[in-house]
Structures are given as structure tokens and as C-alpha cells.
Amino acid sequence: MAKVQKIKGFADLFPVEAEKYARLEDAARRVFTRYGFGELRTPVLEKTELFQKSIGEDTDVVGKEMFTFPDRKGRSLTMRPEATAGVVRAYVESGTYQPGLVSKYFTFGPMFRYERPQKGRQRQFHQINAEVFGASEPAADAELILMLRAFLAEVGLTGLTFELNSLGCAACRPAYKQALTDFFNSLDQEKLCQDCRRRKDTNPLRVLDCKVPDCKDMVAGAPSIADHLCPDCREHFAQVRSMLDAAKVTYVLNPRLVRGLDYYIRTTFEVTAENIGAQASVAGGGRYDGLVKSVGGPDVPGTGFACGMERLAMLLEDAPNPGLDFFVAVIDERAVGLGMDLAEKLRAQGLTGEASFASSSMKSRLRAANRLNARTCLILGESEYESGSVTVKDMSEDGEQRTVKIDDYIAQIRK
């Protein structure tokens, strides 16, 4: 029989890896709660139109990376490729919006994108998200970045780079995009790479991010967003920066920092790591004031960020193996019931342990205890069985051992 194998880009997380995800989620829950955020869990499956309306039809994510399929009645459903759209949908649908009310949510879970897998990129990947609705002030952006910084510190990550930019708004970005397109059109087209010749018309901001050396040279002379912000955006960005400076956040201004999803405006930021491969971005976010309205809700401003858990997990050390408090080594077959009962009573006292019921040799049972990093080995063999006792062996290097009545041993543990 051929082995059934997992589908491409989907991973099994065994304990050592799964623990890192739990560590990230625990830290996020702890930190975000301190900032007044509440947990929101939304479905993994949504109507396809939700993502078309929010992320943008022209993006790669919607255009060619979604897991989209019809349900049994022919309705088009999509495995969520990101979290924000679903959170916005839930927010709007619940009707929690009221003028002047700020809502703050965090969420985590699996996202799905049909991409070619590589280091730090899976088809099913996991994100930690935070979203703020109803706050248009620069302070909301700044506080979100502070919270992200606090979260990363909580999980013990250092050496990360914060990058910051403003993408402008509906009032000033179109003019900037046009200026960019004009600029690139004025250049010798031969010197632009194939991708950029296409991108300069479809998404000129992306050209700024091109890694081809020739393109980079061209981009150096391109107009900067900083010079094209409208007065409102300029003021908003200046305030965000001054608040970050006041909070001693170290960041790099990157006028070429762009976002892949259409809904971002004004403040955008990204956190990158070194040594985790080409997919170096571990978190990213920004402001998305028009998004709520675009999925049929009220005109409420929003900001948020997403952290890539796979990429953060790569930066975490393996947790030390906690080992076992005890290991019950049953050598005499007749003592199997006794061993199970003994283990149950110890667990009821909060101890961690396993019992082995394989009727095997003393040597192999002790090796098993050693392998499992057990601190105490409880031996139940022929003589113990006949006398109703247990041999308690300390597994440390020069550990002692003694044989005591089972009842006495349990009574002693209780104390």
C-alpha cells in the first residue's frame, strides 16, 4: 500500500515545534490583554467575495494564491488567506460599531495561500493578528507598534529591524503612483527587468522593491513618497514618528517599504529578521481606513498588524525537555495492574510520569527511563510484587535506591 502523505505546503508540528507556537500564542495573549485587546476567533472559511472586496481583485493574493472552491450548493468559498478581512467582516456583522467607540481585537490561527513553498513559507501558515477599529489618531498607530515591540520582547526576540513608511492616502497616493509611472516610462525600458516593465503600470510601488541590481540603480533616482504626501498625511506621519521617538522605538525610515494588500494607507511598518532565509519579514501592518466601508460597513478607520508564526518560530530556541518525575518499570508481568495504579496515584498528586508495561529486561526498562529523562524510576519486579513494595531508584548520577511498601511510598508523596 502506498503511504498517504500530507499535501504540499502543509506541515505536521510535533511537540518541539508545536510548543513554540503555544509559546508565541501565550505571549501574545498576555501582552495584548494588557493593552485592552480582546480575543476574537473567526472562521477559516469565508465567502470568496469578502476577500475580493477587501484585499483587492488586482493583488496576487486574490488573483492567483487563494484556495477557492465551490461548496455543495455551488457557492464560492475561500480558505482565508489573511485574517484582517474576516475580523472586519465579524466586526461589521456584529454591529458593535458606535461613533466614538474604539474596538481592539487580536486573533490567531491558520491562513492559506496557494504559493510555492520555501523556507519560511507554507501554504498553510499561521498568523497572530491585532486590529483596532474606530481610532484615526496617529497615537493608535504608534501604540500598535509599541504593542508589537512589547510582544516581541516578551518572547525574547532581539536583533529585529523595524521599518516604517507612509503610503499616503486616497488624496495623495494616486498622484504619487502616476509620478512613479511617468518616471519609469521616461527611462530606457531596456534597463528595467521584465517584471518591472509590467509592474510600473500595474503596481508602480512594487518596482521600488525590486531586487534586480539594474532596477535598484534606476529606483535610486525615483521620486520619493515622502515628497508627495498631502498635508494631512504628512502631519499624521510626523506625529506617529514623534510618538515613537518619545517611546524610544528604534526604527528605520524606508520610503520604499510597500504593502502587498491594497487596503493599506498612511502608516505602514514591517519587522524583519536576519538568518531566516529570503522570507525575512516576520511582522507587518499599517493603517486601513477605507477597509471597513469597502466590505459594507460604516466608514470606520482601522489599523492593525500580522505576525508570521512560522518565521518567528524559526527564531526561537527549542524548549528544554522537562523530563518526567517518575517512570514505572514493570518487570514482573503480574505487577502490571499495580504499576498502573501506582502511576495513577502519583499523577493525582500532580506528578508527571509514564509507566512501561512491556515485560522486558531490567536493563531495557532502565534505559527507557534514562531516555525519557525520568528523575525517579519505580521498579516493580518479582520480589516487589510478592512483598507489595516498590524499589525507588534515583536516576541521577550517584543516586540512591531503596525498597519501600507501596502504600508508604504514596503516603510519603502526598506530604
Place this chain on the structure above:
RNA sequence: GUGGGUGUAGCUCAGUUGGUAGAGCACCUGGUUGUGGCCCAGGUGGCCGGGAGUUCAAGUCUCCUCACUCACCCCA
């Protein structure tokens, strides 16, 4: 979607100009009749990813295919 790399024992990997399969670790057994780690000896374990072809002979050469992986693209 486009490139590159890799598939041999449970794991990490050797395998010469084609000649019928190896090591280390792990596991099991024994040395030590009921005592682990260290040491020594022995043992279990492989359709060499799959298929076709060339050849007296293919892990090795050719083609196809599948899987994994890294990068582009894109993104967290």
C-alpha cells in the same frame, strides 16, 4: 507559474572508470542470572523515491515521473 539542488537502513550520510549494499547514531541481545548512562562483542533492519530504456550486468548511464528543498515571484 519559472529556475537550481537533493532522494540509498528509523535518523545523518558514504558508495571509485557500471560488477549485485556500507558507516556512524538509534534500537535489540549478551558481557553484568534484577540495575541505566561509559566501554566491548554480536544482532535486527534497504524493491538504493517510482517507471521505462541502454547493457552480459545499473545505486551508478539516458529519458520520464513523483516527492522534498532553496531561490525567483509574492508575502507575515
